[in-house]
Amino acid sequence: MSAAEAVTLATVTVRNDHDVFAMRGMGREVAAAAGMSEQDQIRVATALSEVGRDIVSRGGAQESAEVAFLLEHKDLVVAVSPPPGGHSCNADGVKMALRLMDEVKLGDPDKLIMRKRLPGRRPPSVDQIRAKIGTFKPVSALDELRRQNLELASTLEEVRQLNTELQETNRGVMALYNQLSVELEETNRGVVALYAELDDKSLRLRRASDAKDRFWATISHELRTPLNSIIGLVRLLTGSGAQPLGTEERHQIDLIGSSAHTLLDTVDELLDMAKAESGRLDPHLTLIDLHRLVEDLRLSLLPTADSTRIRLTVHLPPPPQRVLADEAMLARILRNLLANSLKFTEQGEVALQVTHDVATGEIIFTVVDTGIGIAPEHLAHVFEEFYQVPGPAQLRAKGTGLGLAYARRLAEAMGGTLELTSVEGQGTTATLRLARLSDVPVVNRVLIADDDDDFRAHLRRMLTGLATYIDEARDGEAALRAMRATPPDVALLDVMMPGLGGTALLQRMGEDKRLHTIPAILITADPVKHHPDLGVAVLGKSALRRDTLLRALQRVLEGKGGPV
Structure with missing residues (x-):
């Protein structure tokens, strides 16, 4: 208005x-x-x-x-x-x-x-x-003054009442504060006790792990000698210079030899599993002729397949075809996958297909069968040690539940991955992805700076075939010393390290005339979006794969940064 x-x-x-x-x-x-x-x-x-x-x-x-x-x-x-x-x-x-x-x-x-x-x-x-x-x-001035005095007295009474209410409120707040302080102190004591319990359990777990490693080392030694003796005696009994044996006798001795070989292979698998868990399973990489390797596997597995009911087929790209890997590890993985497929396939086909992924430069081994398949509720557990998928009793008796867990450990040791898909009643597909198809590494020297020993070992395996030399540092200061001694072509820096973290290390590198041109990749446990574009590639630890790491190396070598 x-x-x-x-x-x-x-x-x-x-x-x-x-x-x-x-x-x-x-x-x-x-x-x-x-x-x-x-x-x-x-x-x-x-x-x-x-x-x-x-x-x-x-x-x-x-x-x-x-x-x-x-x-x-x-x-x-x-x-x-x-x-x-x-x-x-x-x-x-x-x-x-x-x-x-x-x-x-x-x-x-x-x-x-x-x-x-x-x-x-x-x-x-x-x-x-x-x-x-x-x-x-x-009214007169005196009357107005009296009225003002009454107003003032009324106001003072209201202030007094408010002050009383405020004091009551303060007492309530103090009581609540004291109660919360007591509860917080009790919570803190509980947290301290929980940390102490966790430290104690961690110590027990480390001791148990050490004891397990000692057990496997001892048991492998104690079992290998008698098993090798049994295998040697079987050869003596069935060799050309041995006394003639009846059909049933030869069959029984062959069973003894086969059981000894199976037990010896199981001991080797258990020992390699222990090595993998402790990070000591290091592959010896060489360029492998795939045609020779796959043909040897096919010939060795043919006697185990009923040729009248199961076809064992191999599909390879035209030669020459080579892959950078540990030949013994790769042979064990493929033999395990093929043997599993033959064991759980009553009729149909078991096929091994080898292809080249142009995008990632990886070799992909796919083993497909038309066997009994695996139900969805069991598929998530097949890579657990000693887990056996429920099935016919005669099939369960043939395995120990270590094969797939052992195969995945070997694949990861070579920087690869092993996945399994299956449809119950229709068959199973195993997919192995391995090193880049090249004998020329992407980069000559890489430095890994991370305070986590296990993650450094994981990165080192991923870099197999991608880098010629791999240096390591536990913290930022050690990384600076290593870079000044031998400058790398690329640096992989953990964001969170004690003392000098990844971003602070980047700043120190930028201030050094010898180091400011070294490309860097930040590795973070946090979501990648929480980190700004610092002019470097940024990778998340949780979902890090070999192909992602390869793209990051290629990006920084081309002078590109940002999240990968």
């Missing part, structure tokens, strides 16, 4: 101190009639007193100011037309009014407009307000 729509409720002329008291009283009466609370009535009256005092102190005896009380929509408006000389926004009265009223501003010309909002409920009508203030009579 504009000023033109405002309705005048009352007017007061101010010339002297007595008029100031009258204006104050009128302001309080109007505020009360308009439905304001007692506190708002006091605020309006006080603001008018301060402004009136300024008017009297600045004007002469003959000067006067007109004060109009208006109702504008839901606002009580006080318009003060000043005497000659006007008002000053820096005047003490105006400053006080700014604190007490909802709005104070100077109109034109120099008219002071003070505004106070009425309560949210519907205000009385103009006629009702005029009727209430029509009986107002100005």
Whole structure:
């Protein structure tokens, strides 16, 4: 509502101190009639007193100011037309009014407009307000002073009550704080006890792991000797210089020899599993002729397949075809996969297919069978040690449940992956991805800086075939020393390391003339999106794969950064 729509409720002329008291009283009466609370009535009256005092102190005896009380929509408006000389926004009265009223501003010309909002409920009508203030009579200064003293006493009583309530609240807050402090202290004691228990369990696990490693090392030694003796005796009994044996005798001796070979292979698998867990299963990489390797496997496995019911087929790309891998490890993996497929396939086909993934430069070995398949609830457990998929009793008796777990360990040791898919009643597909198809590494020298020994070993296996030389450092300072001694072509830096982390290490490298040109890849356990583009490639630890690492190396060598 504009000023033109405002309705005048009352007017007061101010010339002297007595008029100031009258204006104050009128302001309080109007505020009360308009439905304001007692506190708002006091605020309006006080603001008018301060402004009136300024008017009297600045004007002469003959000067006067007109004060109009208006109702504008839901606002009580006080318009003060000043005497000659006007008002000053820096005047003490105006400053006080700014604190007490909802709005104070100077109109034109120099008219002071003070505004106070009425309560949210519907205000009385103009006629009702005029009727209430029509009986107002100005009081003397002493009466006004007495009224102010009563207001002050009332306000002090309210302050005292508020102070009492505040003290009660403070006591409640302190009681709650003390209770929370006790609970927090108890929680802290529980956390400390939990950490102590975890440390104790970690120590027990390390001791158990060490004991297991010692057990496998001992058992492998103790079992190998008698098993090799049994195998040697079987050869003597069935060799060309041995005494003639009957058919049943030769069959029984062959069974003894076969069982000894099986047991010896199991001991070797268990020992290699222990080595893999401790990070000591290091592959010896060479360039392997795939055609020769696969043909040897096919010929060795043909006697185990019923050629009348099962076809064993091999599909290879045209020669020459070579792969960088540990020949013994690769042969064990493929033999394991093919033997499993032949064992669980009653009729149909077992096929080995070798392909080259151009995008990642990997060799893919796929073993597909038309066997009994694996139910979905068992498929997630097939790579667990000693786990055997439920099936016919005669098939379960042929295995130990170590084959697939052992094969995956070997694949990971060579920086590859082994996955299994299956449909119950239709067959199983095993997919092995291995080293890049090339005898030329992507990079000559790589430095790995990470405080996690296991993750460094994991990265080292992934870099097999991608890098000629691999250096390692446990922290940022050690990485700086290694880089200054032998600058790498690429640095893999863990973001979170004790002392000097990956990003701080990058800054130190940038300040060194010898190191500032070395490309770097940040490795982080956090989501990659949480790290800004620092001009380097950024990899997440949780989903790191060989193909992802390869792309990152190619990007930084091309001078590209950012998340991979």
